[in-house]
Amino acid sequence: MEHFCELGGLKQIGFGSDFDGISMHVTGLEHAGKYPNFINELLKRYKEEDVKGFAFQNFFGP
Structure with a gap:
């Protein structure tokens, strides 16, 4: 994410919260x-x- 921001992509990052159908996740x-x-x-x-x-x-x- 930091690298993406460094490349000028700060305004192109967007996170959603759709957890349907995923089998792996980040702890927490x-x-x-x-x-x-x-x-x-x-x-x-x-x-x-x-x-x-x-x-x-x-x-x-x-």
Whole structure:
């Protein structure tokens, strides 16, 4: 993700929470109810404005 941002893709990143049909997951992200954990981890590394983009605003365009 950092590399993608370094290449100028900051506004092209968008995460969803559709866990239907997956057999593998990241520890701590076993289901959509744990999505806030992911957001909190992102906030430790990225500005709040950027995390809002990753979570929803980037889906809506400029």
